[in-house]
Amino acid sequence: MMKIAKLLLHCPDKPGILAEVTDFITVNKGNxxxxxxxxxxxxxxxxxxxEWELMDFLVPQEKIEDYFATLYAQKYEMNFRLYFSDTKPRMAIFPFHLFPITKETKEEQEKKEMELLAKHKITFIVLARYMQVISERMINAYPNRIINIHHSFLPAFVGAKPYHAAFERGVKIIGATSHYVTTELDAGPIIEQDVVHITHKDTVQDLVNKGKDLEKIVLSRAVQKHIERKVLAYKNKTVILN
Incomplete structure (x- = not known):
């Protein structure tokens, strides 16, 4: 399979950026x-x-990042990330906790989790009904690399039974939101969202079932966009480049 480089960047807009980046690739025989x-x-x-093919690229793969940083990133105040198709992202899934966790056991658990993540060279994390606050230390270690999924009722329908609250309110749509985790609870940059319509014929269990199915779909889409390197996070928003 052809080896490919993927470059994502953002910077203050100035004339000539697009031309310089593409010229860097084409001059060095990248396709x-x-x-x-x-x-x-x-x-x-x-x-x-x-993205460009690396087969005939004149700059060695291990030096591309340094070359680009020196020639362009400093000049244009770029924030950039470079990925290669032969380096596969490694994901960790943090599932729902079945038992209450005290402050002491939480700190010990997080220490073990971070050691395990480092050992297995994990590049991003997915929270699946984790139901725990991620510490600032963990978030800082994985900036824009911890993905969460929740129902879109937040903050309108908070608490343990949001679908029941939505049913009582007589909502006409329910939704799901997948986002990057930040230190502000459920307020990180949104990657993917979707909704499904509800009628008066739907029971509470119908809402729960439809909501859970939608959460799975939305989370799957968000993870796919992340691993395909299509998401650029800037401040508290995302730009999805398809």
């Missing part, structure tokens, strides 16, 4: 196979995602 870019004209930020 560009994908390019997408977007400009936030309100904040004046340029976003870009580009």
């Amino acid at each position: 560009i196979i994908y390019l997408d870019q977007y400009v936030d004209h309100v904040k004046n930020i340029f976003f870009m995602r580009i």
Whole structure:
């Protein structure tokens, strides 16, 4: 299979950025196979995602990041990430906790978790009904690499039985949201969302079933976009470059 480089970047928008990045690749005999870019004209930020084949690329793979940082990132104040198709992301799933966790056991558990993540070279984490607050230390160790899924009733329908509350309110749609985890609870950059329609004929159990199915779909889409390197997070928003 052809080895591919994937570059994602954002920086203050200036003339010539697109031309310089593509020129860097083509001059070094890289074959560009994908390019997408977007400009936030309100904040004046340029976003870009580009892929190219490495078979005939003149810059050694291990030196591309240094070359790009020296030649362009400093010049344009770029924040960039470089990935290669032969490096597969390793995911850890943190499942729902069945028993209450005290502060002491939580700290000990997190220490073991971080040691295990480092040992297995985990690159991102998915929370599956984890129902625990992730510490600031863990979040800082995995910035924009911890993905959470929850029902979109938050904060309107908080608590242990949001679908029951939604049923009592007579909602017409229910939803799910997948987002990156930040230190602010359930307020990180949103990756994926979707909704399903509800009628008066639906029971509470119908809402629960539809909601859980939707959560699985939304989480799957978010993880897929993340591992395909299509998500650029900036401040508390995301740009999805497809």
